[in-house]
Amino acid sequence: MATIKELSRKPELLTGGHRLCAGCGASIAVRQVLLGANDQVIAGSATGCLEVSTTPYPFSAWKIPFIHNAFENSAATMSGVEAAYQSLVRRGKIEKKMKFVAFGGDGGTYDIGLQSLSGAMERGHDMVYVCYDNGAYMNTGIQRSGSTPFGAATTTSPAGKVRPGKPQQRKDLTQIMAAHDIPYVAQASISHWKDLVKKAEKAFSVDGPAFINVMAPCPRGWRTPNEMTIEISKIAVQTGFWPLYEVEDGEWKLNFKPKELKPITDFLKPQGRFRHLFKPGNEHLLETAQAEIDKNWSRLKKRCGVE
Amino acid sequence: MKWNIKDAEHWSWKKYPEGALILEGGNATYYKTGGWRTDKPAWDEKKCTQCLICWISCPDSSIIVKDEKWDSFDYDHCKGCGICAKVCPADAISMHPEGGEE
Amino acid sequence: MAKTATKQKIVAMTGNAGCALAMKQINPDVVAAYPITPQTTIVEEFANYVANGVVDTEYINVESEHSAMSACIGASAAGARVMTSTSSQGLALMWEELSIASSLRLPIVMQTVNRALSGPINIHCDHSDSMGARDMGWIHLFAETAQEAYDNTIMAIKIAEHKDVRLPVMSMHDGFITSHAIDRFEVLDDADVKKFVGDYMPKHSLLYNPNEPVTFGPFAMPAFYYEQRKQLRVAIDGSKDIVMKVTDDFAKLSGRQYGLFEEYRLDDADVAIVVLGSTAGTTRYVIDAMRAQGVKVGMLKLRVFRPFPAEEIAQALSKLKAVGVMDRSDTVGTLGGPVYVETKAALYNSKQRPAMQGYVYGLGGRDTGPDQIETVIGDLVKVVKGEESPREAVTLLGVKE
Numbered sequence: 001m002a003t004i005k006e007l008s009r010k011p012e013l014l015t016g017g018h019r020l021c022a023g024c025g026a027s028i029a030v031r032q033v034l035l036g037a038n039d040q041v042i043a044g045s046a047t048g049c050l051e052v053s054t055t056p057y058p059f060s061a062w063k064i065p066f067i068h069n070a071f072e073n074s075a076a077t078m079s080g081v082e083a084a085y086q087s088l089v090r091r092g093k094i095e096k097k098m099k100f101v102a103f104g105g106d107g108g109t110y111d112i113g114l115q116s117l118s119g120a121m122e123r124g125h126d127m128v129y130v131c132y133d134n135g136a137y138m139n140t141g142i143q144r145s146g147s148t149p150f151g152a153a154t155t156t157s158p159a160g161k162v163r164p165g166k167p168q169q170r171k172d173l174t175q176i177m178a179a180h181d182i183p184y185v186a187q188a189s190i191s192h193w194k195d196l197v198k199k200a201e202k203a204f205s206v207d208g209p210a211f212i213n214v215m216a217p218c219p220r221g222w223r224t225p226n227e228m229t230i231e232i233s234k235i236a237v238q239t240g241f242w243p244l245y246e247v248e249d250g251e252w253k254l255n256f257k258p259k260e261l262k263p264i265t266d267f268l269k270p271q272g273r274f275r276h277l278f279k280p281g282n283e284h285l286l287e288t289a290q291a292e293i294d295k296n297w298s299r300l301k302k303r304c305g306v307e
Numbered sequence: 308m309k310w311n312i313k314d315a316e317h318w319s320w321k322k323y324p325e326g327a328l329i330l331e332g333g334n335a336t337y338y339k340t341g342g343w344r345t346d347k348p349a350w351d352e353k354k355c356t357q358c359l360i361c362w363i364s365c366p367d368s369s370i371i372v373k374d375e376k377w378d379s380f381d382y383d384h385c386k387g388c389g390i391c392a393k394v395c396p397a398d399a400i401s402m403h404p405e406g407g408e409e
Numbered sequence: 410m411a412k413t414a415t416k417q418k419i420v421a422m423t424g425n426a427g428c429a430l431a432m433k434q435i436n437p438d439v440v441a442a443y444p445i446t447p448q449t450t451i452v453e454e455f456a457n458y459v460a461n462g463v464v465d466t467e468y469i470n471v472e473s474e475h476s477a478m479s480a481c482i483g484a485s486a487a488g489a490r491v492m493t494s495t496s497s498q499g500l501a502l503m504w505e506e507l508s509i510a511s512s513l514r515l516p517i518v519m520q521t522v523n524r525a526l527s528g529p530i531n532i533h534c535d536h537s538d539s540m541g542a543r544d545m546g547w548i549h550l551f552a553e554t555a556q557e558a559y560d561n562t563i564m565a566i567k568i569a570e571h572k573d574v575r576l577p578v579m580s581m582h583d584g585f586i587t588s589h590a591i592d593r594f595e596v597l598d599d600a601d602v603k604k605f606v607g608d609y610m611p612k613h614s615l616l617y618n619p620n621e622p623v624t625f626g627p628f629a630m631p632a633f634y635y636e637q638r639k640q641l642r643v644a645i646d647g648s649k650d651i652v653m654k655v656t657d658d659f660a661k662l663s664g665r666q667y668g669l670f671e672e673y674r675l676d677d678a679d680v681a682i683v684v685l686g687s688t689a690g691t692t693r694y695v696i697d698a699m700r701a702q703g704v705k706v707g708m709l710k711l712r713v714f715r716p717f718p719a720e721e722i723a724q725a726l727s728k729l730k731a732v733g734v735m736d737r738s739d740t741v742g743t744l745g746g747p748v749y750v751e752t753k754a755a756l757y758n759s760k761q762r763p764a765m766q767g768y769v770y771g772l773g774g775r776d777t778g779p780d781q782i783e784t785v786i787g788d789l790v791k792v793v794k795g796e797e798s799p800r801e802a803v804t805l806l807g808v809k810e
């Protein structure tokens with residue numbers, strides 16, 4: 001992989017002037033993913049913060065061809081673009097080598113767009129799907145999603161007198177995608193840019209579908225200071241909330257192996273959405289959160305053949 | 308290609324491209340988000356080690372690198388989030404209230 | 410039949426097979442489709458063409474109709490010539506995508522094999538599926554026969570892609586009645602179809618000129634949205650002329666001349682039936698029989714439902730005394746079926762206008778025999794004679810009371 005200095009010579013494919021909030025993790029994710037591409041890229045996005053903020057008519061932050069269709073169909077839409085490419089190349093109408101990437105938030109990916117994503121991956125389109133995961137429907141004002149962590153307060157899972165935030169655990173989308181047995185699946189974080197860019201590069205280079213789930217915090221929804229976006233992503237990795245791993249042709253590999261995980265409270269504490277968990281009497285909720293992390297971490301290590 | 312969008316919000320319906328296409332990719336740069344800032348980043352050349360971690364961590368593509376070297380902030384678009392200051396391992400970037408002394 | 414301009418082959422096949430054949434002859438760049446009764450045999454037949462290398466289309470076997478239309482939108486924006494096909498629930502599932510396709514001005518052609526919408530679930534013909542999607546900015550063509558379904562499919566490509574149209578087209582034929590019955594009709598040579606539809610090159614696309622990147626599907630705030638809708642209205646209104654231009658060009662090639670609608674024995678008629686789809690055949694038969702008994706009755710068979718040819722319809726019907734409009738779908742909670750409501754509205758400002766009555770028939774595949782058409786004509790004659798005043802409420806033909 002190129003060094004950061006070499007990467008800095010690449011053209012900026014997502015310009016400034018978009019309307020994402022200060023400190024948004026989504027555009028950091030997009031920039032790092034696009035740095036992994038070495039050919040012409042065609043991009044698309046599901047409805048969501050990224051799409052709304054990067055294409056408010058008549059402005060577009062995309063210096064590459066871009067398409068937004070709707071919320072639940074970023075993958076299906078891009079599968080059509082890729083199919084058109086295959087056809088037009090075969091018919092001699094296009095020669096240039098191109099790669100295809102569809103972005104979606106966790107709402108558009110874990111939830112409403114899961115069928116479309118699953119279908120596109122199963123069909124084997126030569127495309128990359130990137131979920132920028134910020135753990136809620138942030139665009140519509142912080143509603144819970146299948147990716148929202150246990151205990152998080154959102155506007156549809158508020159911390160109330162009888163319900164302390166989201167009662168369910170997260171769905172493990174990365175493993176669902178790994179079960180599709182596609183050439184490449186990875187989980188990455190904007191805090192580990194080298195790992196992320198390398199994963200993007202792999203994803204773009206495989207012949208067939210690839211999926212990357214990227215930790216991309218939302219300061220507004222997480223109730224964290226703007227400058228903390230990268231740092232909290234790093235803590236997510238260090239606590240085992242967001243393990244970095246990849247599944248390459250069925251081979252599971254853990255990319256970050258701390259001797260000991262930091263306690264999950266390190267991840268929860270700085271975030272306003274978990275504040276209620278730290279009230280006296282809620283200790284059991286923190287224990288539940290920790291137990292879930294421990295369980296998932298040991299399962300993942302086993303899968304990756306670690307220990 | 309440069310697509311002239313001057314007064315676009317007052318155009319007749321006839322003037323818009325068919326299908327609401329945006330004909331110039333990346334023209335968001337004409338929109339200045341620098342005004343959103345409350346804090347402004349400042350860079351200390353002496354401390355900078357040229358690791359470029361600030362550049363790869365900026366959500367607004369607002370750190371300009373030229374020939375592999377830290378060059379400047381794009382204050383037209385920098386929203387002052389402070390991520391660059393926070394991630395800099397050399398403490399070479401500091402945040403200051405907008406409009407104050409630098 | 411008029412003398413044909415080119416040699417054609419007479420085939421005996423179902424309407425669906427005819428549509429699949431037209432698709433084969435068009436050999437689109439991309440097809441994304443999901444099977445649903447009664448459309449299924451179109452996508453199966455086309456899959457055979459793909460499997461045997463008869464076409465080199467990129468055929469996407471999507472996992473739902475929503476994804477079918479989503480992929481069609483992606484492929485069309487990419488710059489490809491794109492086709493698909495559906496029915497009923499499939500069209501309903503696509504609903505969200507239909508207005509996105511038209512607002513992005515993507516010339517996707519979709520054969521829609523009309524089937525009743527659930528519920529209760531039913532697989533047989535009525536027009537509630539496509540009528541439910543009548544205001545989505547698509548051009549709607551209706552076929553009476555397999556011949557028309559085949560012909561419309563070919564014309565739809567030219568209409569959709571015309572630089573002054575650039576809109577998606579839905580080409581309808583009746584589920585089972587037309588889709589599955591074997592009919593005898595003429596088909597063009599592959600080479601003639603290829604030449605007729607020509608090559609497709611969009612002005613803007615994702616793939617052809619990536620160095621000058623365009624953004625499809627932006628977020629439009631109130632300052633911009635309304636003008637886009639105005640553009641859409643102007644485009645679909647204006648498409649009427651292009652539909653006719655393509656229709657006339659097709660007539661030169663095939664010898665089969667169609668119009669926005671067909672007027673059958675309307676010249677000297679006192680009463681008439683407005684109808685679309687396969688029931689026009691039964692209606693024609695009944696008209697001939699009743700004409701023999703001296704009843705001056707005619708028919709207006711709609712082919713182009715969107716854009717709705719209001720002016721032309723008003724002109725064709727204004728001189729009549731009574732008109733019955735037959736809808737194979739109901740718009741419950743209002744005055745009657747959509748064809749009725751719109752035909753009536755089209756005539757409202759005419760100086761001269763007939764009495765009008767609305768009829769709903771054949772929902773969920775209920776048989777519509779000559780007796781029902783006779784009933785309608787009988788009703789209209791009574792109105793003309795002053796024996797009955799025009800009914801305000803819509804009449805549901807063939808329902809068990």
Ligand code: SF4
Pocket residue numbers: 350354355356357358359360361362377394395396397398399400
């Ligand atoms: S992160 Fe700090 S040291 Fe590294 S390039 Fe930026 S300013 Fe210089």
Ligand code: SF4
Pocket residue numbers: 023348364365366367368369370380384385386387388389390391392
């Ligand atoms: S303050 Fe934020 S937006 Fe401005 S340069 Fe630093 S990271 Fe980029």
